[in-house]
Structure formats: structure tokens, C-alpha cells
Amino acid sequence: MQTIYFAGGCLWGVQAFVKTLPGVVATEAGRANGAGDSLEGPYDGYAECVKVTFDEGHVTVTELMGYFFEIIDPYSVNRQGADVGDKYRTGVYSEDPSHLREAQACIRAKADRDGIRVEVLPLARYVPSAEKHQDRLDKFPDDYCHIPREFMTKHLPKE
Numbered sequence: 001m002q003t004i005y006f007a008g009g010c011l012w013g014v015q016a017f018v019k020t021l022p023g024v025v026a027t028e029a030g031r032a033n034g035a036g037d038s039l040e041g042p043y044d045g046y047a048e049c050v051k052v053t054f055d056e057g058h059v060t061v062t063e064l065m066g067y068f069f070e071i072i073d074p075y076s077v078n079r080q081g082a083d084v085g086d087k088y089r090t091g092v093y094s095e096d097p098s099h100l101r102e103a104q105a106c107i108r109a110k111a112d113r114d115g116i117r118v119e120v121l122p123l124a125r126y127v128p129s130a131e132k133h134q135d136r137l138d139k140f141p142d143d144y145c146h147i148p149r150e151f152m153t154k155h156l157p158k159e
Helices: 011-018 061-071 097-109
Strands: 002-008 024-032 047-054 090-094 119-122 126-128
Touching: 002 011, 002 024, 002 061, 002 097, 011 024, 011 047, 011 061, 047 090, 047 126, 061 097, 090 097, 097 119
Parallel strands: 090 119
Antiparallel strands: 002 047, 002 090, 024 047, 024 126
């Protein structure tokens, strides 16, 4: 199993989307690359993110990046949908340098890569979010989300 962290605006929708992807075995809402250890804030430079545990035999970082680009505006700085501020920046973080190289290669492969504002950085610090933020849209499906609801089932296997 491998782990990568995706920041794409409000973590509620990112988690709801990512956990439906093939090869993803677990997700956890959290914050990456900031200061402090509090689960309740302040955010102190953190990006809201989702810790993604995936089976590399069933999905690659390149494939995960493709899915990630379905739900973000990669040209936006510190904003996704109505969520504004540096805690809503887009990013890909990992402790594995090969994951970061693969993510950077995905961005370089895009024809319009010069305008892309997704940060790709080593994971310096991670703090899981409080329980009330874990799987939030499962518990409260009418809560705000910048990701269209149809994306939450888009990649589920057809029965």
C-alpha cells in the first residue's frame, strides 16, 4: 500500500470523491504542511487535504492525478468553488519522492502546464481532522461542496 495526499479545496468533497476511485483502500480528512497540532484550528498555513491510501497494483499516481484534475480548477490560486483562502489551495504531497516526480510529470505533460498552480511538495507535516470532518458528506449529504454530486459516484463500479 502507498500513501499520497491531495488538497483540492474543501476536504469534504475531495474525500467523498477520492474514496470512490478504483484502487483506493482508505481515506482520511486532514491538513498538510502547516504549523501546530490542533484538530480544531487555527490552520496556520495548512492546506485542507485528504490522505489517500491506495493499492499500487490497481491504480498509479498518474491515474490518481487524472482523477484529481477532474475535480479541481488547476489554474486557481487559493480557491476552489466558493472556498477562498490559502487553506483551500491545491496541492499534492507525499513522503515518497517517486510520487512527487510522477505528479510533476503529469503536470508537465499537460499542454497548458504553464498556468497550472497545483503545488507538488514533500509532506512536511500532517494532522488528521477532527471526527466531525471525517466522511462529512456521508453524514450530511446536503452540506456545501464545490464538487458536483454526480462526481461522487462517477467512478464506482456499475452493477
